[in-house]
Amino acid sequence: MAGAIADPVRREILVLLRDGRLSAGEVAEHFAISRPAVSRHLRVLRQSGLVRAELAGRQRFYTLDPEPFGELVGWLAQFARPAGWEHRLDALETEVYRTRRERRPSPDVKAPQDIGEENTA
Amino acid sequence: MAGAIADPVRREILVLLRDGRLSAGEVAEHFAISRPAVSRHLRVLRQSGLVRAELAGRQRFYTLDPEPFGELVGWLAQFARPAGWEHRLDALETEVYRTRRERRPSPDVKAPQDIGEENTA
DNA sequence: GTAAAGCGTAACCTACTGGTTACGCGTTAC
DNA sequence: GTAACGCGTAACCAGTAGGTTACGCTTTAC
Structure with a gap:
């Protein structure tokens, strides 16, 4: 949990998600790093329970918890x-x-x- | 700041310091790791402003901020x-x-x- | 059915983190 | 003055974290 917040990219993801749900691609657009890197950050956030993913077709929408x-x-x-x-x-x-x-x-x-x-x- | 809290040893140090000031040695006694390792954790806490050190002879007393x-x-x-x-x-x-x-x-x-x-x- | 889109995972590499031991410096004790 | 104490730093090492590219799977589009 505390470790999840320690990373600046993850903190920014949380801020993005504050205003509503976003797909993985939409989240990734906000960063200069590669999409797989963002994907892993999202996984960390998921595993620490800060974020929840919902499947919608081929997209994954992320929401704050x-x-x-x-x-x-x-x-x-x-x-x-x-x-x-x-x-x-x-x-x-x-x-x-x-x-x-x-x-x-x-x-x-x-x-x-x-x-x-x-x-x- | 967030990074300082991410480490479990540092979090425990903060809890120890919650009840009053402790010397570096007293802090170190509570952990199985070496004193230099604790010393570095204390430095991280100092640099992130969570803790303040005061010199008293050859001892260093740490206080929460x-x-x-x-x-x-x-x-x-x-x-x-x-x-x-x-x-x-x-x-x-x-x-x-x-x-x-x-x-x-x-x-x-x-x-x-x-x-x-x-x-x- | 085939192609493209959207995501995630795997494998790899580099940099940082946190541990250790060795050492040095200032302070107290005798 | 000399020895012991308290603490920090330096040098080193192993493990982890975060980045990249390559790839595969499922879903949509045509």
């Missing part, structure tokens, strides 16, 4: 000095998880199909 | 879905910076002496 970010923020929270920030972040994290559950009400709605990933975060 | 954490949290905030979290984090960040200023009221109080670092964050 906000959940793991809350996890990192939760870890960072223990280092903040000002009293109160930690509690507020706890509430915030809870909110993140709740929102996630609400976004996936029934797991059998598989249109489009999610691609399985080991999630080695 | 909470400020850069707020920076990372601020970056992460843009990826959170639930409405409201971003604003609350903005306020939180402000609080971090304010607290930091208050902790260093006069820069000419140099006892103990801070060690300069390029801060290549």
Whole structure:
């Protein structure tokens, strides 16, 4: 997870995906490096759970998954000095998880199909 | 900055330092790796501004600097879905910076002496 | 059916990272 | 003054990360 964010290209991919889903090719267009290189960055992001891929014909659309970010923020929270920030972040994290559950009400709605990933975060 | 957090040893060092300042040797005791290896991790943390060293005789005491954490949290905030979290984090960040200023009221109080670092964050 | 498009994987190479041991420098102890 | 302590740096080495090109598979277009 932290390692996934350490790379500047991956961070930029995350920013791109912030505004909506993009196909692998659309993501690759934004970079000077080769498409396979971008493809591997996307794989790292997938495996750390920051991004989710959905198959649509011969294309793969990538979407942000906000959940793991809350996890990192939760870890960072223990280092903040000002009293109160930690509690507020706890509430915030809870909110993140709740929102996630609400976004996936029934797991059998598989249109489009999610691609399985080991999630080695 | 993000790279500094990516390493598990460095993350554990930060956790150790959370409860107060430690000398380089005390930090090293907690790990199975050699002292020079720990020393280099401490240097990375210093250069990314996450940690500050103060000279005391032949010892070097390390302290957390909470400020850069707020920076990372601020970056992460843009990826959170639930409405409201971003604003609350903005306020939180402000609080971090304010607290930091208050902790260093006069820069000419140099006892103990801070060690300069390029801060290549 | 055949060609092209869209992605991913494999194999390879280089550069960096993180570990080690050897060493040097300043500080404390005696 | 001399020895021991605390810590950092230097030199070296192995493993990993990130880049490239070549290739293969599935889907769309004709």
